[in-house]
Amino acid sequence: MVFGTLSLDEVRNYGGPTAVDEAHHVGHEMRTDWLNFARTGNPGWAPYDPDTRSTRVYTAEPSTQPYPEERSRRIWRTHQFDVQDLRAQ
Numbered sequence: 515m516v517f518g519t520l521s522l523d524e525v526r527n528y529g530g531p532t533a534v535d536e537a538h539h540v541g542h543e544m545r546t547d548w549l550n551f552a553r554t555g556n557p558g559w560a561p562y563d564p565d566t567r568s569t570r571v572y573t574a575e576p577s578t579q580p581y582p583e584e585r586s587r588r589i590w591r592t593h594q595f596d597v598q599d600l601r602a603q
Contacts, residue, residue: 536574543576 529537547570551557559570559578567581581587 539574540572540576544572547576 547557557570560568562568567584567587568578569581570576570578571582
C-alpha cells in the first residue's frame with residue numbers, strides 16, 4: 515500500500531465491493547504522510563511516547579489513537595522468545 519503495488523485482484527477477491535477504492539484511499543493517505551515526513555521531518559502526529567503508546571492507524575479515516583493491541587502486548591511483555599536461525603539449511 516505504501517508503494518502502490520498492492521494487487522487489485524487480491525483486494526477484489528478478499529475485500530468486498532468497495533475494497534479497491536478503500537485500498538487506493540488508504541495507500542494515498544500513507545504515501546502522503548510519508549512524503550510530508552520526508553519533506554518536513556513532521557509526520558503530522560505526535561512522536562511516539564512509550565507511556566501513551568499512541569499509534570497511527572490507517573483505515574478509511576486514518577487516526578492517531580492508543581495502541582490497538584495493548585491487551586496482547588501486556589500478555590506477551592514478559593515472554594522471552596528464543597532466537598530463530600533463519601539461514602537456509
